[in-house]
Amino acid sequence: MAAKQHVSAFSLIKTTAAAGRLKQRIRAAGAAMSAALAGTVLAAAACCSAAEAYELTTPYKSGHFALHQVILERYEDYNEEFRAELTRDLQVQNRMQKLYQSSAAIFPYNSKGFKGTIGESMLGLLSIANYAPGEEQITLVNANTASYAGLYFSFSQLKDFVDNKALNSLFDELLRLPLMVTDIPVNAAGFDSKGNFYLTGRSSAMILDLRAEDSAYYTQDEIRAIKANECKIDALLFIERICPDLPLYISARAAVNHISCASAEETAANGSGADGGKEAGSTAAGK
Known part of the structure; x- marks a missing residue:
């Protein structure tokens, strides 16, 4: 037992x-x-998360500047959180690539982006500039067509860029990118011998000579009604030639986005972009 x-x-x-x-x-x-x-x-x-992350590519880049294309994914929202995330991404890229300035053209899901016309629907343009330590400038343009898809400058900022002798060697880089320039004073307006209509803006250091050949917002008759010394314009520029002598001479094709005239408030309102723009023949890439 x-x-x-x-x-x-x-x-x-x-x-x-x-x-x-x-x-x-x-x-x-x-x-x-x-x-x-x-x-x-x-x-x-x-x-x-990856499926909902936006697609960022860089169709235009020089040594110190970049123009990005951002296309949202299917269920991604263009909201404050998205813009904050994109801003951080661009800041990191600018630091890593030592860029003075970059802009991102933001398009909705399934957009043709830069492969579309200047009338292609767009959500906004985000620009980050840092020409000196501690002087970062972040600009968000509530653009609604690809006619705003360019490296962003106000006329005043472009003038300051030209006035800065330390940046003079970078002028040729601007030839490689479309520029989105706002508040250009129209100091001269008229036709050349071939019937092309030109708008010219100038400062003591710079002359912008623009062949106004297209617009997502205005008819040719409305553009040709612009009067010298009465109006300012916002335009997408495709630079053809730069002469670096002072004053700096820039010759470019232009798509007019906004006209603001002291005597033509109604015309300015019509071009504010609220209607989403008309379909135009030029592509956002300037082809």
Whole structure:
């Protein structure tokens, strides 16, 4: 009986030990399954996150400037959170690539982007400039067509750029990118011998000579009604030639986006971009 009891006790010990090992294996298996499940969930989350991340490419780039194309994914919202994330991404790129300035043309899901016309629907233009330490400028333009898809300058900023002798060596880089320039004073308006209509804006350091050949917002008659010394325009410029002597001479084709005249408030309102723009023949890439 004692032997029996000993055997029974030994069997119980083995059984208990086996049960303990089984529990350990079950716990280990459970932990492994949990880890695998967690990994699957994280992978799925990463997949979903990647699927909803915008697509950023850089169709135009020089040594110190870049113009990006951003196309949203299907379920991505163009909201404050998105703009903050894109701003951070551009700031990082600017620092890593040592860019003085970059702009991002933001397009909705399934857009043709720069491959479309200047009437292609657009959500906005985000620009970040940093020409000196601690002097970063962030500008968001509520643009609604690709006619605003260019490296962003106000006329005043472009004038300051030209006036800065340290940046004079960068003029040729501007030939490689479309420029979106606002508040250009129209100091002269008229036709050349071939019937092309030109708008000219100037400062003491710069002359912008623009062949106004297209618009997503105005008819040719409306553009040709612009009077010298009465109006300012916003325009997308495709630079053809730069003469670096002072005053700096820039010759460009232009798509007129906005006209503001002291004597033509109604014309200016018509070109404010609220109607989304008319389909035009030129592409956003200037082809």
